[in-house]
Each structure stands twice: as structure tokens, then as C-alpha cells.
Amino acid sequence: MTEVLYLTDSSTRRFEATVERVAGDRVVLDRTCFYPAGGGQPADAGTLTADGTEWAVTDVAKKDTIYHMLDDDPPEPGTAVVGELDWDRRHAHMRYHTAQHLLSGLLLDEFAAQTTGNQVYADRARLDCDYDRFDDGDLATIEDGLNELVDDELPVRWYEMDRETAEAELDTDRTRIDLLPDSITELRIVEIGGVGPAGACDRADAAADPYDRTACAGTHVESTGDIGTVTVTGRETRGSDGERVRFELA
Ligand SMILES: [Zn+2]
Incomplete structure (x- = not known):
């Protein structure tokens, strides 16, 4: 193993x-x-x-x-x-992946839009969500909101949680636990913001009120300040009621 x-x-x-x-x-x-x-x-x-x-x-x-x-x-x-x-590549993935968590959280908070898919690369990322259509003002709101979260240098932390607890405590808009195979009994939780340590920690160190908390097995930076400046580079329609948002980091 x-x-x-x-x-x-x-x-x-x-x-x-x-x-x-x-x-x-x-x-x-x-x-x-x-x-x-x-x-x-x-x-x-x-x-x-x-x-x-x-x-x-x-x-x-x-x-x-x-x-x-x-x-x-x-x-x-x-x-x-x-x-x-190849650290340049991995570190870019960590920055983009952490930015994707912020974007998913922001889209839920500001637009009640649930993330349905995402793909990060070392130089760009895209995210699909349930939303009718973002206009230019919406895209500016998204970009400004993301850069504020970066400027806030929020801590990013992760820890293990058993599935039963996760089913009781996690926001189902942020994590579709019902879609995970039954074989997964321990979830890796990633949360951003709130008072608590950065990086790997115990569940006891979870924040009372983080900005975002979801189950994720990817890799992340330990502070949103490490993400860099976010530019929303475009949007397009995906399917009947979906939107795709593209962004890049500098
Ligand atoms: Zn993640």
C-alpha cells in the first residue's frame, strides 16, 4: 500500500x-x-x-x-x-487549484451557482457551473472578489474526517458526498479562511466559520496570498443552463 x-x-x-x-x-x-x-x-x-x-x-x-x-x-x-x-508545474497546479476553490465558494455565495466541473492547467483554468449567463459586470464582480480573497491571505488547511461526520456536517452544495463511491470511508477535507492553522492539521483545528470547506484530494497552497493576481479571461455557454468561466493567474 x-x-x-x-x-x-x-x-x-x-x-x-x-x-x-x-x-x-x-x-x-x-x-x-x-x-x-x-x-x-x-x-x-x-x-x-x-x-x-x-x-x-x-x-x-x-x-x-x-x-x-x-x-x-x-x-x-x-x-x-x-x-x-517538476516543481514549477506542480506549484502552478496548487495555485490554480486553490483559486478554483475560492471561485467555487464565491459563485455559491454571490450567484447561488453550483460548480459542476473544473479543469486546471499550469497556465490557465476553467470552471463550469449551473448559471444562466454571466454579464460583464458579473465577471468583474467575480474577478474583484477573487483578488480580495487573495489579498486577505487566508490560511488553507486540510485534515481527515470520517464519512459519517462529513455527511452530517458538510454543506451538500459544496461537496456531493452522495456521488462518492461507498468504498470511501475517510474524506480529506480542505478549508479556507477562519481562525486556525495553515497546512496539514487535525480535525480539532478546523475553523468554526471558514470561508469555504469541501472534500478534496488535490494539492493546495497554504495561503490564498500565494495564488497571485487573478484575471477572468472569459466565459461561454455550456449546455442548456451552464456557464464556463476561464481564468489565469499572474
Ligand atoms: Zn482541492
Whole structure:
């Protein structure tokens, strides 16, 4: 069972691990910082090295466990390796992903618009929501609101919560727990704002009244101040009653 390091520590970019299993051009490690594609966040890229040999990690996917796709014949099981993330790419994903949480929260608060999908990249992001149509004034409201939340340098924290508690306590507009498979009994909660620590913490340190709280297994920055300046770059109609909003960070 792979120890998933990025769930508690999103800032580590280099780690030591042992190859547990090889399947074709893919390896399973005993521990990893590599994020697999999921939840609208792309997979990490980077390298594995062992005894002077370097492999490029070309893709990372989660199935029964986390598989690292390599560019060449993989190292044997039992090999000690050093993993290193392409940090510029990962850090961009963390900034965009955290901005997406702020956008989802703002759209609910200001427009009663529920997020239906999202995709972040290292240089842009888009979010789909249930809304008729945003006009230019709405887009300005969204952009100004996001930049205020960035300027507020709100702490971002994450912790584990059992599913039963989550079903009782989480806002169902923000997290569709009913859509999660039954096999998920522990949820990883990400909350932004309110009085409390930043980064990984215990549930006891949860804020009484955070700006946003949702279940998410992605990676995030520890302060909204790390997101940077948000520019809403456009909108388009998606389906019969959906809107897509695009944004970029600088
Ligand atoms: Zn997230």
C-alpha cells in the first residue's frame, strides 16, 4: 500500500522511496509525492533516479494504487529511488487549484451557482457551473472578489474526517458526498479562511466559520496570498443552463 505523501505535505518536491512492483512501463512505490491525474488537477511530472540512472515520469495514474509511467525500462522491485517533482508545474497546479476553490465558494455565495466541473492547467483554468449567463459586470464582480480573497491571505488547511461526520456536517452544495463511491470511508477535507492553522492539521483545528470547506484530494497552497493576481479571461455557454468561466493567474 503506497504511502500518499502529498495528502498531508503538498510542499515536498523530493523524496526517497523503494520500488514495490513493476507492471510494464509502470512502477508502484512504497511512498510517493507524485499526484495522479484526478479531480480536475493534472498528474505531476518529474524524475526517478537510482544509481546514476534517471527516468522521466511521463504520467501518474491512480487505479488500485498509484502508478508512475516511465520513459524507459523500469527499475527492478526493491530498488531504492529518489523521486523529484517538476516543481514549477506542480506549484502552478496548487495555485490554480486553490483559486478554483475560492471561485467555487464565491459563485455559491454571490450567484447561488453550483460548480459542476473544473479543469486546471499550469497556465490557465476553467470552471463550469449551473448559471444562466454571466454579464460583464458579473465577471468583474467575480474577478474583484477573487483578488480580495487573495489579498486577505487566508490560511488553507486540510485534515481527515470520517464519512459519517462529513455527511452530517458538510454543506451538500459544496461537496456531493452522495456521488462518492461507498468504498470511501475517510474524506480529506480542505478549508479556507477562519481562525486556525495553515497546512496539514487535525480535525480539532478546523475553523468554526471558514470561508469555504469541501472534500478534496488535490494539492493546495497554504495561503490564498500565494495564488497571485487573478484575471477572468472569459466565459461561454455550456449546455442548456451552464456557464464556463476561464481564468489565469499572474
Ligand atoms: Zn482541492
